[in-house]
Amino acid sequence: MQEALDLLDRLIAGFGKRKNPDTAPTETSGWRNFLAKRPPANSLDIDVTATVQSARKLHDLLSRNRAKDLEPKYAYPILGRLFSINPHHPEYAQNLRELLAATSTDPRDPASLLRDNIELLLVLTNRSRSRRIDELRALVERFAKDKQCDALPRARFELAAAYQTDNLLDEARSLYQTIQAEHPDSPWATEANWRLATMAQPTE
Structure with missing residues (x-):
């Protein structure tokens, strides 16, 4: 690691x-x-x-998602499996479901740290935009209550991007600004900056 x-x-x-x-x-x-x-x-x-x-x-x-105290013996099995899953494979969503089912819910297990990231990836496979927005809203609400959750910045970004695609521009802009304010050091804040700059440009 x-x-x-x-x-x-x-x-x-x-x-x-x-x-x-x-x-x-x-x-x-x-x-x-x-x-x-x-x-x-x-x-x-x-x-x-x-x-x-x-x-x-x-x-x-x-x-x-690092378990530094357990290194070098800890092999990060769930992380390894996550990296091995091909997002272009037709069974991608099913593979994520199986991985999530295999990921511990016990907070004492370091593998449990990845559950939020896997859950988010699974929600993003939903082809229905309206359902994806509903599921992202639920994730953001739940993740915001969990101080151990590291997937919140991306979940907020993905929800804002979905709003933007759905032409809900005020909601998208507000959420991008939330990412800037609450997660300024996250790479997703950079993404939010780019989106806001694009939204500020006049349309032809």
């Missing part, structure tokens, strides 16, 4: 010093973008801003 975090730190330090653009890069989503196979550097087809942002998200996930 420490080796992975150190690697991410070096990447972020080396390429993340440039000023963030006012609008989002061409490809942003969750931390999985960083794990995806990318073209060779000499192809000049790498969006550095998107790559650094994905690295920040992965670093955030790892650092907030």
Whole structure:
């Protein structure tokens, strides 16, 4: 775990010093973008801003779900399984359900720290936009009451993005601003900044 975090730190330090653009890069989503196979550097087809942002998200996930006291013996079995699940596989949602069922609810088990992240990923598989919004609202409400929950910033962002897609712009803007105010150090605050900047631009 420490080796992975150190690697991410070096990447972020080396390429993340440039000023963030006012609008989002061409490809942003969750931390999985960083794990995806990318073209060779000499192809000049790498969006550095998107790559650094994905690295920040992965670093955030790892650092907030770390069981440092149990290292190096603890092998992070649930995290390993989560990384092995292909989000493009037709059984992706079912694989997440099975992983969630296998994840302990006992707060003494370090694997339980990942439950909120898995729950969020599962909600995001819902193809019905209205149902996804309802489920995201419920998650945000529940996550906000749990001080151990690290998925709240992303849950709020995903709900705001769903509002924006549904043309509920006041609700989206308010939630993006909440992320900025309550999670200023989160990579999802950067995403919220980009969205707000885009919303402020005049439409043709």
